[in-house]
Amino acid sequence: MTTVLGCIADDFTGATDIAGLLARSGVKVSLRIGVPDSAPEDTAAFEVIALKSRTAPVAGAVAETRAALRWLRDAGAGRFFWKYCSTFDSTPEGNIGPVAEALMADLGVDQTIYCPAFPENGRSIFMGNLFVGRQPLAESPMKDHPLTPMRDSNLMRLLAPQVTRPVGLVDRLTVAQGAGALRARLAGLRGEGVAHVVVDAVANEDLEVIAEACRDMVLMTGGSAVAMPLPGLYLRDGVLAADAARGAVPELGAGAVVLSGSCSAMTRAQVAAYLAQGAPGYRLDPLALAKDGPQGALDWLAAQDPARAPLIYATAEPDNVRAAQDRLGVAAAGEIVEATLAACAVAARDAGARRFVVAGGESSGAVTQALGVSRLDIGAEIAPGVPWTFCRSDGADIALALKSGNFGTEDFFADALAGLEAM
Numbered sequence: 341m342t343t344v345l346g347c348i349a350d351d352f353t354g355a356t357d358i359a360g361l362l363a364r365s366g367v368k369v370s371l372r373i374g375v376p377d378s379a380p381e382d383t384a385a386f387e388v389i390a391l392k393s394r395t396a397p398v399a400g401a402v403a404e405t406r407a408a409l410r411w412l413r414d415a416g417a418g419r420f421f422w423k424y425c426s427t428f429d430s431t432p433e434g435n436i437g438p439v440a441e442a443l444m445a446d447l448g449v450d451q452t453i454y455c456p457a458f459p460e461n462g463r464s465i466f467m468g469n470l471f472v473g474r475q476p477l478a479e480s481p482m483k484d485h486p487l488t489p490m491r492d493s494n495l496m497r498l499l500a501p502q503v504t505r506p507v508g509l510v511d512r513l514t515v516a517q518g519a520g521a522l523r524a525r526l527a528g529l530r531g532e533g534v535a536h537v538v539v540d541a542v543a544n545e546d547l548e549v550i551a552e553a554c555r556d557m558v559l560m561t562g563g564s565a566v567a568m569p570l571p572g573l574y575l576r577d578g579v580l581a582a583d584a585a586r587g588a589v590p591e592l593g594a595g596a597v598v599l600s601g602s603c604s605a606m607t608r609a610q611v612a613a614y615l616a617q618g619a620p621g622y623r624l625d626p627l628a629l630a631k632d633g634p635q636g637a638l639d640w641l642a643a644q645d646p647a648r649a650p651l652i653y654a655t656a657e658p659d660n661v662r663a664a665q666d667r668l669g670v671a672a673a674g675e676i677v678e679a680t681l682a683a684c685a686v687a688a689r690d691a692g693a694r695r696f697v698v699a700g701g702e703s704s705g706a707v708t709q710a711l712g713v714s715r716l717d718i719g720a721e722i723a724p725g726v727p728w729t730f731c732r733s734d735g736a737d738i739a740l741a742l743k744s745g746n747f748g749t750e751d752f753f754a755d756a757l758a759g760l761e762a763m
């Protein structure tokens with residue numbers, strides 16, 4: 341199938357987020373982990389490429405994004421979306437602006453929009469200022485982010501040092517007048533040479549107006565939410581064939597496993613709830629793993645009935661995590677847990693498990709890599725931002741639910757497995 345929209349995301353969970361929102365429309369969406377090595381084949385109407393470029397040096401991020409663009413153009417895409425975080429995570433050195441300018445140059449376009457708003461998740465933009473819930477971005481917890489501390493809430497001021505051409509704004513008063521007014525304002529700004537246009541949005545209706553006005557732009561940029569209306573608009577316009585529906589759920593064996601490497605508050609509640617329901621569980625202790633290796637976990641797993649979806653978890657309270665990090669170092673503690681979860685995933689697959697629920701962004705990356713997965717087809721959403729995905733691993737059809745830290749509600753693990761049954 342010819343690709344209609346090609347999306348490039350600057351991190352993995354950002355890619356699953358936009359892929360899940362596009363798939364809400366029921367059309368076929370594929371997610372590729374990294375730029376594929378081979379030429380496009382068997383492509384979907386919507387292709388999403390997940391990069392790991394959010395905090396990479398600018399030159400590397402630009403080069404990787406341009407490679408992704410080439411692949412998507414080869415897949416037939418004529419429209420493109422550059423997806424970054426809804427809190428505009430970046431430093432004055434990059435990468436959102438430089439990547440956008442490189443994409444604009446390659447595509448030969450002289451204007452794009454920036455709309456990281458995601459009102460359902462409390463991200464809104466008013467007069468060019470980004471809010472997280474009721475707080476301006478620079479007063480939100482993002483001000484203390486370890487890698488990308490956000491100390492200004494004004495998107496024009498954040499963007500200007502990252503780009504070479506003029507930055508402007510279309511504010512909410514114009515967006516509220518509808519798609520025609522927004523288009524006219526964008527044309528006016530183009531006449532003034534404004535290449536980079538921040539667009540206000542405080543509610544889903546605003547995103548619909550923006551998507552309607554900008555659906556034919558060759559390049560749009562933003563968070564995932566402004567892309568959500570695009571499939572419906574393309575279907576209406578006839579750009580997307582009505583038969584672009586996603587495929588059926590593959591036949592999957594009964595075995596399942598739940599792997600949790602996230603220590604976020606919601607994941608801790610999810611692990612507790614799953615164990616309280618009587619699910620079999622095995623706790624990974626990084627200190628014991630450092631001493632004895634993963635064999636204990638693998639032996640325990642081998643003795644379980646895969647039909648009961650056993651849980652292996654490193655999920656622990658902050659004090660516990662700190663104690664392990666003090667002894668082993670932050671990176672080493674994380675790596676030893678990730679390597680063990682990855683080994684358990686492979687062992688579970690080899691023992692017949694075909695449904696995998698994984699908690700944790702980094703943990704999900706480690707598991708997908710170990711399973712040799714490079715392409716995921718996106719299925720139905722389990723919780724906002726977390727779809728079931730389908731892929732091949734060592735010749736078998738498998739299903740993966742990859743959940744980053746605070747996503748989902750307490751019963752996520754059981755709900756996810758039950759939801760797959762019902763599909």
Ligand code: ADP
Nearest residue numbers: 602604654656661674677700701702703744745
């Ligand atoms: P989240 O999405 O919640 O941020 P991640 O999987 O991205 O979850 O990150 C959690 C990190 O913490 C991983 O690197 C994981 O290996 C590490 N980790 C998990 N459990 C422990 C623990 N008990 N002690 C130390 N580090 C841990």
